[in-house]
Amino acid sequence: MNSEQINRSRTVDWTLRAYIVLAYVFVFAPIAASFVFSLNSDRFPSIPLGSVSLDWYRAVAADPLVWQGLGNTLMIGLIVGVVSTFLGFGAAYTDYRYHFFGKQAYLALALLPPTIPVIIMGLAMLAFLSRVDLSGRAISVIISHVVICAPFAMAIIRLRLSQMDPALEPAAWNLGASEWATMWHVIVPFTKPAIFGALFITMAVSFDEFAIAWFVSGLNETLPVKVLGFLQGQVSPRINAIGTFVFVISMTLVIVAQVLLSGRAAPKSDEKE
Amino acid sequence: MQRDTLVSIEGVIKRFGSFTAVRKMDFEIRKGEFLAIMGSSGCGKTTTLRMLAGLEAPTEGVIRLSGKPINHLPTWQRDTPMVWQSLALFPFLNVRENVEFALKMRGVGKAERRRRAEQWLDRMQILEFSERNIAQLSGGQRQRVALARSLVVEPEILLLDEPLSALDAALKVRMQSVLKNLQRETGITFVYVTHSQSEAFSMADRVVIMSRGVIEQIGTPQEIYGAPRTRFVADFLGSSNIFTGKVLAASDSGVQLETADGPIVLKGARLAQPPRQGATATLTVLDTKTHLSMTPPPDATNVLPVRVIGEEFVGATATIYLETPRGQEIRVQKGHEDLVGLPLDIGETLYAHWAPTDSHLVAEA
Numbered sequence: 001m002n003s004e005q006i007n008r009s010r011t012v013d014w015t016l017r018a019y020i021v022l023a024y025v026f027v028f029a030p031i032a033a034s035f036v037f038s039l040n041s042d043r044f045p046s047i048p049l050g051s052v053s054l055d056w057y058r059a060v061a062a063d064p065l066v067w068q069g070l071g072n073t074l075m076i077g078l079i080v081g082v083v084s085t086f087l088g089f090g091a092a093y094t095d096y097r098y099h100f101f102g103k104q105a106y107l108a109l110a111l112l113p114p115t116i117p118v119i120i121m122g123l124a125m126l127a128f129l130s131r132v133d134l135s136g137r138a139i140s141v142i143i144s145h146v147v148i149c150a151p152f153a154m155a156i157i158r159l160r161l162s163q164m165d166p167a168l169e170p171a172a173w174n175l176g177a178s179e180w181a182t183m184w185h186v187i188v189p190f191t192k193p194a195i196f197g198a199l200f201i202t203m204a205v206s207f208d209e210f211a212i213a214w215f216v217s218g219l220n221e222t223l224p225v226k227v228l229g230f231l232q233g234q235v236s237p238r239i240n241a242i243g244t245f246v247f248v249i250s251m252t253l254v255i256v257a258q259v260l261l262s263g264r265a266a267p268k269s270d271e272k273e
Numbered sequence: 274m275q276r277d278t279l280v281s282i283e284g285v286i287k288r289f290g291s292f293t294a295v296r297k298m299d300f301e302i303r304k305g306e307f308l309a310i311m312g313s314s315g316c317g318k319t320t321t322l323r324m325l326a327g328l329e330a331p332t333e334g335v336i337r338l339s340g341k342p343i344n345h346l347p348t349w350q351r352d353t354p355m356v357w358q359s360l361a362l363f364p365f366l367n368v369r370e371n372v373e374f375a376l377k378m379r380g381v382g383k384a385e386r387r388r389r390a391e392q393w394l395d396r397m398q399i400l401e402f403s404e405r406n407i408a409q410l411s412g413g414q415r416q417r418v419a420l421a422r423s424l425v426v427e428p429e430i431l432l433l434d435e436p437l438s439a440l441d442a443a444l445k446v447r448m449q450s451v452l453k454n455l456q457r458e459t460g461i462t463f464v465y466v467t468h469s470q471s472e473a474f475s476m477a478d479r480v481v482i483m484s485r486g487v488i489e490q491i492g493t494p495q496e497i498y499g500a501p502r503t504r505f506v507a508d509f510l511g512s513s514n515i516f517t518g519k520v521l522a523a524s525d526s527g528v529q530l531e532t533a534d535g536p537i538v539l540k541g542a543r544l545a546q547p548p549r550q551g552a553t554a555t556l557t558v559l560d561t562k563t564h565l566s567m568t569p570p571p572d573a574t575n576v577l578p579v580r581v582i583g584e585e586f587v588g589a590t591a592t593i594y595l596e597t598p599r600g601q602e603i604r605v606q607k608g609h610e611d612l613v614g615l616p617l618d619i620g621e622t623l624y625a626h627w628a629p630t631d632s633h634l635v636a637e638a
Contacts, residue, residue, distance in 0.1 A: 171357055175349075
């Protein structure tokens with residue numbers, strides 16, 4: 001018997017396992033229910049279930065409005081991801097490299113947007129964007145989403161930079177790399193997992209975001225806004241089908257980000273002596 | 274400036290805000306020498322090295338490399354590579370790419386880059402690891418990668434910032450001989466910053482001892498060991514017994530000092546500036562040249578009654594710690610055979626003595 005086994009209580013072990021299972025059930029039960037009912041042929045979500053069918057998926061796929069919403073969402077998500085990651089990288093590097101008066105305030109302001117209630121944010125965005133004649137377009141959603149996504153990108157990239165040996169950058173200068181060359185050949189490669197992680201996370205955030213998009217999107221509705229439209233009209237199992245679809249895309253983005261962020265960070269830990 | 278001078282540091286001062294890291298420093302680094310800069314933490318040794326590397330600019334004064342002032346040349350425009358304490362290898366590049374980095378930044382072509390990198394990897398005996406990740410290497414192998422990465426541009430000078438501090442004792446000794454041989458074979462000037470006396474003294478041709486931003490002494494290890502210039506150096510090296518007292522008599526060949534424990538004499542010296550009578554002066558004697566006996570030796574000068582307060586064995590030698598009646602601590606270092614028959618239990622009384630010609634006058638008390 002190794003020391004791990006002799007120092008463990010079976011009761012504690014099983015309690016912890018049960019706790020984790022319950023926590024996951026609590027989180028995933030509604031999503032699972034949505035998935036199950038999306039495959040149910042009945043018009044209303046009730047038990048016993050009818051037969052298994054893909055009718056609702058077909059109905060969704062045949063709806064041009066859904067495709068339009070999806071196209072908007074994907075296009076906006078991609079642009080938001082790229083722009084937010086670029087801005088987040090710049091902000092994180094500024095924080096890493098420079099010390100200046102008011103840096104704490106700079107950081108606090110940079111990380112503020114996600115903590116503002118989305119309703120307030122959405123209203124403020126609408127008020128501001130319509131004032132400058134930019135509301136009701138795809139660019140309005142992009143601008144608004146960048147505001148809430150860039151802080152996430154900054155936080156992720158900043159974490160990676162904090163793991164970097166502070167001697168790495170001056171070592172590159174010392175070996176003949178100018179500041180730009182060092183940025184390209186040292187800082188970017190080192191933070192690459194975090195850059196891609198940030199890209200996928202910000203895409204996922206934009207993809208799921210509803211409230212602000214609802215305020216500013218006008219006719220260029222994103223998918224979550226379309227879903228609300230469906231719900232207001234009638235309760236249709238098509239919602240379940242869309243929900244499952246959206247869930248799969250978001251989870252894929254988040255999981256890819258997680259793999260990038262943890263997988264590459266692993267050799268870093270044993271590199272320290 | 275001498276002909277064989279590679280770097281000259283002229284009146285260099287470095288301030289960080291109100292803190293002065295380096296005060297008015299003047300010295301020269303000769304072509305092809307192994308120079309160690311030694312001192313405790315915060316003495317300004319690393320700041321000095323960083324100014325040579327171009328990572329800091331001097332507040333005042335001039336640093337010249339081969340006669341040309343380089344004060345405000347950015348580090349990437351100098352050929353002054355540095356080996357970092359943390360080694361600072363690039364974790365996202367493999368061993369060969371790490372070594373190629375400086376060549377790539379200088380626009381050397383791919384094939385040439387590879388050839389020169391592999392040549393240095395071979396020289397450092399790590400060619401077989403060239404495609405490995407840094408994380409897969411041992412401490413000693415990383416050390417060699419860091420050296421190859423800095424030397425691949427074949428600089429005139431290599432700066433080393435305590436590169437061995439993370440290694441275990443046995444590996445440290447092995448890397449010391451690797452470094453020393455490398456320096457001798459390449460003829461590249463090495464400037465090696467360390468807080469370790471054994472590293473500095475075993476490798477360097479000349480040692481600079483710094484304290485609080487000031488150079489206390491520059492000289493060969495033998496010179497510094499045998500004749501510490503200041504009391505600080507004698508204390509720092511810890512290999513001498515130190516006596517301070519009032520000068521009773523002084524000539525250009527000797528000094529007689531009145532200390533709390535009695536007179537201490539220096540004879541047979543050649544003093545450029547003998548101390549004035551009545552002034553305070555400091556004499557030192559190496560612990561290896563201090564002898565012990567059970568009775569006071571006949572007609573000997575420099576005899577002190579002492580009490581044993583401890584002993585320490587390191588390999589073939591023993592260090593005996595003693596105390597005079599006035600509480601001055603004295604150390605004696607001897608081979609075991611020289612101590613046979615002496616009562617060395619704590620509290621025993623013995624006599625410490627040494628020849629007046631083995632005394633040394635410290636210039637700055």
